[in-house]
Amino acid sequence: MVEKLKNWLSRFYIGIILLFMYAPILVLIVLSFNQSRSRVVWGGFTLSWYKSLFSNAQIMDALWTTLVLAFLSAFIATIIGVMGALGIHAMRRKNYQVMMMFTDIPLLNADIVTGIALMLWFVRFLPLGFTSVVVAHITFNIPYVILSVMPRIQQMNVSLYEAARDLGANAVYGFFRVVLPQLASGILSGFFMAFTMSMDDFVITYFTKGAGVNTLSTMIYAQIRRGIKPELYALSTIIFAFVFIILILVNYWPGASGKGKRAEKDY
Amino acid sequence: MKDVILQLDSVSKTFDGKKVLDNLNLEIGRNEFITLLGPSGCGKSTTLRIIGGFVKPDSGRVLFEGKDITDLSPDKRNINTVFQKYSLFPHMNVAENIAFGLKLKKKSSQYIKDKIKYALKLVNMDGYEERKPDSLSGGQQQRVAIARAIVNEPDVLLLDEPLGALDLKLRHGMQRELIKIKKEVGITFIYVTHDQEEALTMSDRIVVMNKGIIQQMGTSKSIYDEPQNAFVADFIGDSNIIDGVMKADRLVEIQGAAIPCVDEGFGRDELVDVVIRPEDLVITREDQGYLKGMVVSIIFKGAYYEIKVRVGQYDWVIQSVNPAQIGSMVGLTILPDNIQIMHKPHSEDAQVEKRD
Numbered sequence: 001m002v003e004k005l006k007n008w009l010s011r012f013y014i015g016i017i018l019l020f021m022y023a024p025i026l027v028l029i030v031l032s033f034n035q036s037r038s039r040v041v042w043g044g045f046t047l048s049w050y051k052s053l054f055s056n057a058q059i060m061d062a063l064w065t066t067l068v069l070a071f072l073s074a075f076i077a078t079i080i081g082v083m084g085a086l087g088i089h090a091m092r093r094k095n096y097q098v099m100m101m102f103t104d105i106p107l108l109n110a111d112i113v114t115g116i117a118l119m120l121w122f123v124r125f126l127p128l129g130f131t132s133v134v135v136a137h138i139t140f141n142i143p144y145v146i147l148s149v150m151p152r153i154q155q156m157n158v159s160l161y162e163a164a165r166d167l168g169a170n171a172v173y174g175f176f177r178v179v180l181p182q183l184a185s186g187i188l189s190g191f192f193m194a195f196t197m198s199m200d201d202f203v204i205t206y207f208t209k210g211a212g213v214n215t216l217s218t219m220i221y222a223q224i225r226r227g228i229k230p231e232l233y234a235l236s237t238i239i240f241a242f243v244f245i246i247l248i249l250v251n252y253w254p255g256a257s258g259k260g261k262r263a264e265k266d267y
Numbered sequence: 268m269k270d271v272i273l274q275l276d277s278v279s280k281t282f283d284g285k286k287v288l289d290n291l292n293l294e295i296g297r298n299e300f301i302t303l304l305g306p307s308g309c310g311k312s313t314t315l316r317i318i319g320g321f322v323k324p325d326s327g328r329v330l331f332e333g334k335d336i337t338d339l340s341p342d343k344r345n346i347n348t349v350f351q352k353y354s355l356f357p358h359m360n361v362a363e364n365i366a367f368g369l370k371l372k373k374k375s376s377q378y379i380k381d382k383i384k385y386a387l388k389l390v391n392m393d394g395y396e397e398r399k400p401d402s403l404s405g406g407q408q409q410r411v412a413i414a415r416a417i418v419n420e421p422d423v424l425l426l427d428e429p430l431g432a433l434d435l436k437l438r439h440g441m442q443r444e445l446i447k448i449k450k451e452v453g454i455t456f457i458y459v460t461h462d463q464e465e466a467l468t469m470s471d472r473i474v475v476m477n478k479g480i481i482q483q484m485g486t487s488k489s490i491y492d493e494p495q496n497a498f499v500a501d502f503i504g505d506s507n508i509i510d511g512v513m514k515a516d517r518l519v520e521i522q523g524a525a526i527p528c529v530d531e532g533f534g535r536d537e538l539v540d541v542v543i544r545p546e547d548l549v550i551t552r553e554d555q556g557y558l559k560g561m562v563v564s565i566i567f568k569g570a571y572y573e574i575k576v577r578v579g580q581y582d583w584v585i586q587s588v589n590p591a592q593i594g595s596m597v598g599l600t601i602l603p604d605n606i607q608i609m610h611k612p613h614s615e616d617a618q619v620e621k622r623d
Contacts (some may be wrong), residue, residue: 157354159350159352160354160356162319162321162341162348163350163356164356164367165340165341165342166321166341166346166348166416167347167367167368167371167415167419168342168368168371168372168419169342169371173371178356181356181358182357
């Protein structure tokens with residue numbers, strides 16, 4: 001009896017949590033198909049908001065900027081981050097700890113501080129514009145890449161690289177043919193994490209973008225004064241679906257899941 | 268004259284201020300099975316890594332067939348390594364792992380195919396081409412690692428505690444197989460281990476190392492029968508090591524008893540280390556031995572009993588096929604041949620710690 005109650009309570013608890021987390025998003029998705037402009041009345045199913053979304057040049061422009069920015073900054077941050085992680089890993093214990101702490105600081109630092117600091121920096125050295133936003137995003141993306149690649153490096157058997165050299169591979173071949181494949185899943189998830197972080201960002205972008213450059217988040221912010229149009233529900237729904245798919249890909253990527261399972265077996 | 272394939276010429280190496288190798292000189296003959304044996308931290312693995320090219324010595328040279336290869340990177344040496352942790356490439360299957368070195372050498376695909384087949388047969392793993400390393404057991408992975416190394420037809424094969432991760436029974440099987448493989452491919456094996464039994468079983472020649480210094484070099488038999496210092500005696504097999512005084516040529520005094528031995532040329536009344544193997548001591552009636560003591564423990568070990576007899580402050584370890592009564596007084600006797608006398612170490616470097 002008590003067992004049953006306990007069981008029921010724990011399920012209820014989980015249910016409440018999931019409801020609080022996902023009900024708002026569900027409402028958003030439903031509203032994006034709502035014919036009525038009202039936020040409380042269901043006026044029938046329509047795809048017209050999606051249609052007008054794709055014909056809205058301003059939104060499409062911001063979407064394009066956001067995607068290019070996310071891809072570019074994530075890509076460059078991944079290259080720098082992987083090299084950085086390898087370098088930090090090779091350090092002696094004390095330096096390693098100091099460097100990892102420095103890596104953590106930008107993650108924990110308030111966005112507003114990073115944003116203003118970068119803006120001040122750019123005002124002096126770099127005209128604010130698309131380039132400055134890319135640089136800013138690369139900056140805050142690097143730690144995410146390092147943090148997702150580092151565990152892979154630590155798990156990797158260091159003598160794999162030596163084995164490659166031993167069998168006649170030069171340093172470059174050994175790195176690309178043997179080391180990189182071991183880190184692939186970590187690099188991939190680092191890249192996607194950086195990508196979503198970049199897409200997600202508002203505060204830092206807001207401070208480091210120049211006039212005329214708009215990502216989705218800054219554009220939506222600018223439009224709030226005139227009220228949110230239902231097109232934006234549609235856009236948000238698409239972004240949510242997109243992130244959801246990436247998440248599934250990262251978690252169920254054949255390499256990533258296989259390696260995870262193997263690691264568990266080792267412990 | 269020995270055909271020397273590899274030579275270490277006064278090689279020294281320091282890590283973090285700690286001297287790992289101290290002026291090491293070693294000649295390795297062609298087609299030899301040589302084992303570097305010692306406790307962890309004795310410098311044996313560093314020696315192997317210097318030969319493989321993964322570590323650069325601080326001073327000294329590595330000569331391969333007389334040519335200086337000290338500065339050559341690992342990929343430029345015709346030497347291959349079987350690593351301690353197998354180090355198979357996890358993202359490649361067995362065949363791809365074995366083909367790795369051959370592809371780099373731009374061998375034809377038919378040649379590579381034949382070689383893979385031959386190597387897998389050699390290590391008793393035919394049919395495993397398509398398997399991934401993580402689906403293999405430790406012993407199987409080690410076989411593949413050996414196959415991957417020998418298909419490249421190296422002049423020298425380095426083996427860094429390759430059987431260390433395997434269980435005892437598998438280890439014995441692999442020891443026999445390694446000897447067989449060695450005979451078949453006919454290349455020089457340099458083997459590193461801390462397992463003295465493994466070293467005694469497989470090697471043509473054993474190099475006992477401690478604290479970066481070679482303690483003794485020789486065949487299994489000479490190292491076991493005639494250890495040159497207390498460290499070697501203690502490290503190789505079980506032994507009783509006790510202080511003695513040379514009373515004359517062929518006469519040593521141990522615990523007050525004068526016992527005939529076969530060693531000559533020591534100074535009169537020189538303090539020496541005496542080594543006696545447990546299987547060489549014979550238990551007699553109390554009044555018949557050189558030494559007299561009480562049986563303090565007896566353990567059945569399968570093929571023999573391990574008996575401890577306390578004489579004065581010292582517990583002698585004896586291996587005997589006959590049991591003895593705990594608490595009874597017995598005598599100990601020994602043949603002169605089986606007593607090994609060693610000079611006491613006189614320098615700090617030669618003073619080697621005793622393992623416990």
